[in-house]
Amino acid sequence: MQIPFKQYGSLLADYLKPQRGRVIGLAIALLSSIVLQIINPQILGYFIDTAVEGGSQQSLLGAAIAFTAIALLTQVFSVAATYLGETVAWSATNALRVDLAAHCLRLDLSFHKAHTPGELLERVDGDVNALSRFFSQLVIHVLGNGILLAGILTVLCFENRLAGLSLSAFAVVALSLLLGLRSLAISPWADYRQISAEFYGFIGEHVAGREDIRANGAVHYVLRRFYELLQRWLPVYQRARFASTVLWATSVGLFTIGNAIALAVSAYLWSQNAITLGTAYLIFHYTNLLAQPIERIREELEQLQQVEASIHRVREVLNVQSMLSNQGHCSLPMGALPVSFKQIWFSYETSKHQNPERAKFPAPQNWTLQDLSFYLPAGQVLGLLGRTGSGKSTIARLLLRLYDIQSGQIHLGGGAIAQVPLSELRQRVGLVTQDVQLFQATVRDNLTFFDPQIPDDTILQTLEDLGLAPWLRSLPNGLNTHLGSDSSGLSAGQAQLLALVRVFLKNPGLVILDEASSRLDPQTEALIEQAINKLLKDRTGIIIAHRLQTVHRADQILILEQGQVLEYGDRSTLANQPHSRFAQLLKTGIGVGEGG
Known part of the structure; x- marks a missing residue:
């Protein structure tokens, strides 16, 4: 198997090139340390021979001072190399984390449904953290210790050819054996990283759902699955560690042989009077010094097992391509946007129906939307009704292009939605849901999604228009007040109003409301209804309704049943037709369900 810094040279080049100066400094510090490590034993050998031969104390004192000075300088270069290595490693891995996180955020929702947040966290942080040595210590130290090894053997050959050739043969056998054993451990470490990702995914998922788990008495079930996962994890870890132990035991045995x-x-050369006592010491000292690069290379190769597994998993994520093409170049017009669905077929199980022609013979249980068509003129409001699972929320996801359809055409603003750049599309389509996600950031950042270009005056005016100015004045630092991710300090109504402010600041041409005023007290609901009226003014709107009261402002009504159009038309006309489904719902006052 290839060594990663050869196989993944492009990865190194991409993330080390911006730090060219630090990398050069690291190389200089490391090479200087290597040269000094090779020189210092020569001084000690000279000291021994001079002392045995009865040399002057001045010569001995000079040798001792030189030995001490070089030893201290070696430590200085070692510290510098360590500092620069850590700096390079963290800078490179942080840049890789940013790229990996940004790539994951650009992928479509089908990817995120297939991977838990905990698993992605392990990929973005755990696997990348394992690469810190790859970017600094691994490559530089493997190369550096290789140079040290070659330097030691060269010096030994100059001191005595027999000693140099004997220890060179030993070094070749030792490295070959360690390289051969390294490949045996790669698979166990890859398995370990995978089950580690599954574990963190399990923890993240169940900690997020802790209230439901406890409320429904599922604690024991979750703990049993937790113990089962740990029981699977332990033998995998043991196999990986055993593979590393084999390398360690092999290196210890090799050093003893060396x-x-x-x-x-x-002893043989001394008995033949071929070397001095100082040279005998040099041979033994260099042999011990030889153990350092071999052991260091062994340690780096052990890390290499984990690094190769992490590189494979990181590249696996980076190689995932979004199913959404972003090659569009058509801009949306300003103002309200018309919406058109023409014979739309959509399934979340996209792999089962890649050929649009198969839409003529659909399997109903697999299609979320079936032959759906409607037209919503600019500036009008569509009331979207239907039972749970009928496809209401799917329409919103398709208009935001979180997914792409399998067949049919969706037009927004007069042109195909697929031809609009994703960044512009999601700027011109606003979505407000019941569940408001807040970030651990300031009020301003929560409202603008960290866009510093939106002026404070615009934010303050919008808050004033929506009746949130008194709440803002109650905060200790105004727009700079930090909010918690759990909406701490906010009522449900205030959180919903903040979500509406976000949409106002985007100034979209299409607004999608997923029952934004449900589950609120009447006074707060009335305030939000006023805000919605302002938001829908001069804009196209789609209201995903779970209660009939919320569609009173709709111009059109669309009722879905299992992804198909059950009824569609003008709200007033349908309400005045006694036999229409909408009129019957108004008469009975029965709700129409949630979700979809």
Whole structure:
């Protein structure tokens, strides 16, 4: 198997190129440390030979001072290399985290439905964190210790050819054996990273649903699954660690053999008067020093097992392509936008129906929308009714292009929606749901989605228009007050009004309301109804209604049943037709369900 810094050279180039200066400094510090490590034993060998031969104390003192100075300088370069290595590693991995997170956010919802938030967190943070050594210590230290190894063997050959050749043969055998054993451990570490991602995905999912789990008495069931996951995790971890232990045990045995070779060669050469005592010491010292690069390379290769698995998993995510094409170049007109659905067939199980021709013979249980057609003129409001699972929310997702249809045509603003750039589309289509997601950030950032270009005056005027000015004045730091992600400090009505402010600031041409005023007290609901009236003025609107009272402002009514049009027409006309489904609902006052 190829070594990652060869196989993934482009990954290194992309993330190390912006840090060219630091990388060069790291290389200089590391190479300087290597050179000094090779030179210092020579001084110690000279000191021993001089002392044995009865040399002057001045020569011995000079050698001792030089040895100490070089040892200290070696440590200085080692510290500098460590500092630069950590800086390079964190800078590169943080840049990779940003790219990976941005890539995940650009993918369509089918990807996110197939991967839990915890699993993606492990990919973006856990796997990337394992690559920190790949960007600094792994590559630089493998190369650096390779140079140190070559330097030691070269010096040994100059000191004595027999010693140099003997230890060179030992080093080749040792490295070959370690490289051969390395490949045996890659698969166990890949399995370990995968089950680790599953574990964090499980934790994230069930911690988020802790209230429902406790309320429905499912704690014991969740704990049983938790224990089962841990029982699967342990043997996988043990296999991965055993593979690493094999490398460690092999390296320890090899160092023992290396020391034995060095002692045997030194004893033989000494008996033949071929070397001095200082040279004998040098051979043994260099042999011990030889263990350092071999052991370091072994450690890096052990990390390499995990790094290869992490690189594979990171690249696996980066290679996932969104099913949504973003090649559009048509702009939407300003103002209210007309909406047109023509013979729309859509299924969340896209892999089962790739050929649009199959829409002529659909399997009803697989299609969320079936042959759906309607036209909503600019500036009018559509009331969307239907039972749970009828496809109401799916229409909103398609208009935001969170998914693409399998067959048919969707037009927005007079042109095909697929020809509109996603960034512009989602700026010109506003969605307000019952569940408002707030961020752990300031009020301003929560309202503008971190867009600094929206002036404060515009935000304040919008808050004033929606009746939120008294609430804003009650905050200690106004727009700079920090909010919690759990909507702490806000009532449900205030959170809904903040969601409406977000849409106002976007100034969309199409507004989609997913029963934004439900589950609120009458006074707050009345306030939100006033805000909705302002929001829908001079804009096209779609109201996904769960209660009949909310469609009183609609111009058209569309009732869905299992993804098909059950009834569609002008609201007043349908209300005055006694046999229409809408008139019967108004007469009985029965709700129409939720979701879809």
